[in-house]
Structure formats: C-alpha cells, structure tokens
Amino acid sequence: MHVLVIGDVGVIDGMMHIGDEAMFEAAVDELRARGVEAVGVSSVPEESAERYGIRCVPRLGFGGLDRAASEARAAQLIAAARGAHPLPEDDVALPALEALRGASGLLNAGGGNLASRWHVHVFERSTLAAMAGALGVPVVVSGQTFGPDLIEADAALVAGMVRSAALASVREPDSLALARSWRDDVRMLVDDASFLTDARTDGGVLVSLSGWFDHRPAEVVEAAIARVVDHAADVVGGPVRFLAHFGPLDDPAPTRGDAALHERLRERMTAPSEVVPTGSSVEAAALARGAALLVTSRYHPAVFAAPAGVPVLAIEVDEYTRIKLTGALGHWGAHPPLPVDELDATGTARVETLHGDRTAIAAAATAREPAHRADTATWWDEVAAVFGAAR
Missing domain, CATH: 3.40.50 (Rossmann fold)
Incomplete structure (x- = not known):
C-alpha cells in the first residue's frame, strides 16, 4: 500500500x-x-x-x-x-x-x-x-x-x-x-520543513528575497533593501550571500525569478557580495541555519533559520506575507517581521537590534526546540497511524 x-x-x-x-x-x-x-x-x-x-x-x-x-x-x-x-x-x-x-x-x-x-x-x-x-x-x-x-x-x-x-x-x-x-x-504546529536538516553552512549575511512588493515602486523598495543589506554587512560582517528561493537550476544568467531582483540589489550595494546558485531544499536550509543574519521577504528562509536561532530581518509586504512570517518567527520567540514601508526609516536600526540580541534569539530557539520537535514527531506518528490503519 x-x-x-x-x-x-x-x-x-x-x-x-x-x-x-x-x-x-x-x-x-x-x-x-x-x-x-x-x-x-x-x-x-x-x-x-x-x-x-x-x-x-x-x-x-x-x-x-x-x-x-x-x-x-x-x-x-x-x-x-x-x-x-x-x-x-x-x-x-x-x-x-x-x-x-x-x-x-x-x-x-x-x-x-x-x-x-x-x-x-x-x-x-x-x-x-x-x-x-x-x-x-x-x-x-x-x-x-x-x-x-x-x-x-x-x-x-x-x-x-x-x-x-x-x-x-x-x-x-x-x-x-x-x-x-x-x-x-x-x-x-511549526512548518513541516522546519527540521528538514540539522546541517549548517557557515556564513555571514544571507539574503533571500521575492520581487513581490504589492504594487509599490520597485526602485524605491530595492534602494531601501540595498541600504539595509549594506548596513548589515558593516554590522554583522561578511560574506553577503544571495540565494534565490525561486530561481533557475540550469541557467547561469540571473534574469529570472528571485535571481533577477538579487542582481539589481547587488548593483545598488557598496558591500561585496556573492551568489549561491539555487540548489536543493536541504542545501538552502543548511545555508539559512548557518547564517549570522538572514534578510528575507520569503517564508521558507525564515522557517529554516529561526529554529537554529539565527536572527531574521523578515520583511512583510502584504497581509499574506505578514501572516506567514509572523507565524514562522513567533513559534521561536523571534522578532516580528518589519513592514516594508518602515524599512527605509527603521531597517538599519532593526539590523543593529537583531545583532545585539543574537544571544537571546538563539537561547529562545533552543528553549523551544525540544517541544516543537516532539510535537512534530507525534504529528507524523499519528498521520502514519491513520494511513496504516486504513483498509
């Protein structure tokens, strides 16, 4: 069966x-x-x-x-x-x-x-x-x-x-x-992919962003993000890595999906940066878990990073992203997402807060991890029992 x-x-x-x-x-x-x-x-x-x-x-x-x-x-x-x-x-x-x-x-x-x-x-x-x-x-x-x-x-x-x-x-x-x-x-429960891997790929600032800005002027939002990432590079230290969570596997030209946005941001930035090619989910999770700071408007980078106690600057752009990012971070006692319209005014301050709170953020995640892992294991045990008992 x-x-x-x-x-x-x-x-x-x-x-x-x-x-x-x-x-x-x-x-x-x-x-x-x-x-x-x-x-x-x-x-x-x-x-x-x-x-x-x-x-x-x-x-x-x-x-x-x-x-x-x-x-x-x-x-x-x-x-x-x-x-x-x-x-x-x-x-x-x-x-x-x-x-x-x-x-x-x-x-x-x-x-x-x-x-x-x-x-x-x-x-x-x-x-x-x-x-x-x-x-x-x-x-x-x-x-x-x-x-x-x-x-x-x-x-x-x-x-x-x-x-x-x-x-x-x-x-x-x-x-x-x-x-x-x-x-x-x-x-x-926490997201199903929260414990996809326990591996960590060491890194400084990881950036994974979506090009969806809910009809706001792209050049304004991109300029604000670039300034925040530049500041993060100064505060947290390098390297700055960009990883497209929706990106091409077989096309080296960064012209599609998140990769296109990432290239525009890199052109605006003064800090050096590098691109990690889109690969497997496990590789992406390990990279997020090993970052010193994650900057993201996508959901699953936060899902991967938060259980490992990584400080996350999550950017919400609409009600849908607010709901998901608030949920992903709230499970782990992490800082809530920052509305994109506040990014220019308070984004750099949020970077400094997150970096300053990194020990407390890691401790909060560590304290919550055993219960979340146990609840997840229980859930899948019950799911398997439902299917195993059928027919």
Missing part, C-alpha cells in the same frame, strides 16, 4: 521553488521513516520521481481553467471516483485516480497556496480530497496556510476538505482561527 501525496512540486522550465519542494520532501521523509511509501502528485512527474526516489503521477488538469471550467472539472473527477462516469483513457488525471484507488491514504502536504488568488490549488486539493472520500480513502491535511483571501465559494471548498479529514494541521495563528471555525480539533 502507498499514500498519495500532493504538494506544489515539479521543476518547470528549469525553475525551482525551494519552499514548496521542501514541504513535500519533509512529508515524504517523515512517511518513509515510518515505513509508509509515498506516491507524489507533481507538475513534472519524471523530475520529481528522480528527485525524491518515489513514483509520481501528473496533476489533475485544473491549470489554466477559469472558475466555471474548474467547477465542471471538479464535478467530472468526483463523479469518476464514484464510478458514475469513467474518465477517458487519455485524461491527464487518470493516473492520479488509479493511484488513489490503490492508496491507503491521501496527504495534502504543507503549503500556503489555499487562497483565492491561486484558485487552481483550492480546486485541485479539495477535489482530490473529495475523490478520496468517494473511494473511502482517509485524508490528512498537513501544515497549511488558509487565506487570507478566500471568497465564499473557495472557503466552502477548503472547509469541506478540512472537515472531512482524519487529521488537519496549520502553521500559524491566523490560519488556526479560520480553521477552528470549521472544526475545533485542528492543530497548529
């Missing part, structure tokens, strides 16, 4: 999204450690199969569909799972349906994409859960962020998935409050 695991994985056009891959990898590792075989759902099944050493099947065919077409597609797939209307032999979702029919469970792996801005993920995950329900396959929802933007129709789909799950967990307080309005036994 196997468990079907869906995350937002698969390297498309050579572009790697480290955070999405990290949550999937952590889930596969945790299941494997408990003797549970995983079969993945991926945008690029062959690539993911090779990366994780498991069998993978394609996604369900919601990509590029509008809401009306997505509703029709969901109804078609659920009907097929119920045996009412078989899928055509060339339907892209047929391998996932067959894998689900032979599964002892479905794991909706960690992610922050269940929001109406990405309705494809709302439909894909809720439909797969409904298909599992039609087949009598138990569902677990792990390590999620819900919203903050969820229109009524999408909220109903996500709520139905959560209510039908054998177990459900989220990773920050805002999602917990929403999920507890659907069922009262949803748990809050």
Whole structure:
C-alpha cells in the first residue's frame, strides 16, 4: 500500500521553488521513516520521481481553467471516483485516480497556496480530497496556510476538505482561527520543513528575497533593501550571500525569478557580495541555519533559520506575507517581521537590534526546540497511524 501525496512540486522550465519542494520532501521523509511509501502528485512527474526516489503521477488538469471550467472539472473527477462516469483513457488525471484507488491514504502536504488568488490549488486539493472520500480513502491535511483571501465559494471548498479529514494541521495563528471555525480539533504546529536538516553552512549575511512588493515602486523598495543589506554587512560582517528561493537550476544568467531582483540589489550595494546558485531544499536550509543574519521577504528562509536561532530581518509586504512570517518567527520567540514601508526609516536600526540580541534569539530557539520537535514527531506518528490503519 502507498499514500498519495500532493504538494506544489515539479521543476518547470528549469525553475525551482525551494519552499514548496521542501514541504513535500519533509512529508515524504517523515512517511518513509515510518515505513509508509509515498506516491507524489507533481507538475513534472519524471523530475520529481528522480528527485525524491518515489513514483509520481501528473496533476489533475485544473491549470489554466477559469472558475466555471474548474467547477465542471471538479464535478467530472468526483463523479469518476464514484464510478458514475469513467474518465477517458487519455485524461491527464487518470493516473492520479488509479493511484488513489490503490492508496491507503491521501496527504495534502504543507503549503500556503489555499487562497483565492491561486484558485487552481483550492480546486485541485479539495477535489482530490473529495475523490478520496468517494473511494473511502482517509485524508490528512498537513501544515497549511488558509487565506487570507478566500471568497465564499473557495472557503466552502477548503472547509469541506478540512472537515472531512482524519487529521488537519496549520502553521500559524491566523490560519488556526479560520480553521477552528470549521472544526475545533485542528492543530497548529511549526512548518513541516522546519527540521528538514540539522546541517549548517557557515556564513555571514544571507539574503533571500521575492520581487513581490504589492504594487509599490520597485526602485524605491530595492534602494531601501540595498541600504539595509549594506548596513548589515558593516554590522554583522561578511560574506553577503544571495540565494534565490525561486530561481533557475540550469541557467547561469540571473534574469529570472528571485535571481533577477538579487542582481539589481547587488548593483545598488557598496558591500561585496556573492551568489549561491539555487540548489536543493536541504542545501538552502543548511545555508539559512548557518547564517549570522538572514534578510528575507520569503517564508521558507525564515522557517529554516529561526529554529537554529539565527536572527531574521523578515520583511512583510502584504497581509499574506505578514501572516506567514509572523507565524514562522513567533513559534521561536523571534522578532516580528518589519513592514516594508518602515524599512527605509527603521531597517538599519532593526539590523543593529537583531545583532545585539543574537544571544537571546538563539537561547529562545533552543528553549523551544525540544517541544516543537516532539510535537512534530507525534504529528507524523499519528498521520502514519491513520494511513496504516486504513483498509
């Protein structure tokens, strides 16, 4: 028997999204450690199969569909799972349906994409859960962020998935409050990828940023960030390293994803810096865990760094990033994120505060680590028990 695991994985056009891959990898590792075989759902099944050493099947065919077409597609797939209307032999979702029919469970792996801005993920995950329900396959929802933007129709789909799950967990307080309005036994844990590795790659200032500024003038924000990173190099010491969490694996030209932003910042800076090529999730986690200071507007660099007691200057640009970064840092007693609009006025002072508090930050993380590790282990023990007890 196997468990079907869906995350937002698969390297498309050579572009790697480290955070999405990290949550999937952590889930596969945790299941494997408990003797549970995983079969993945991926945008690029062959690539993911090779990366994780498991069998993978394609996604369900919601990509590029509008809401009306997505509703029709969901109804078609659920009907097929119920045996009412078989899928055509060339339907892209047929391998996932067959894998689900032979599964002892479905794991909706960690992610922050269940929001109406990405309705494809709302439909894909809720439909797969409904298909599992039609087949009598138990569902677990792990390590999620819900919203903050969820229109009524999408909220109903996500709520139905959560209510039908054998177990459900989220990773920050805002999602917990929403999920507890659907069922009262949803748990809050640290992100699923928090303990992906214990390794550390020694380094000075690590910078991992997204180019999403919520429609603010890019040149203004970039100039402020460059000044803060220059100051960090003076206060903390070098080297200054840039790592794109959404970046190209097979293209040395830094013109895509986070790498393009990083190059613009490096051109503005006076301090010397270097680029670490986008690689594996484990390599990225080790680099974040070994930094003396992390500057990031992305979520998973903070997830990796905070458990190791690394001071984190997290930059929030909208409600979504505020919710996630506040959650990631709050678990470890770390300093809250800084709103991007305050970066120019208080960013350099925050760098000095973080550096001055580095011993206390490390101590707070060390004090919290045993409980978080124990809770995480218990969670995966219970997940494996749900799947092991099925059928």
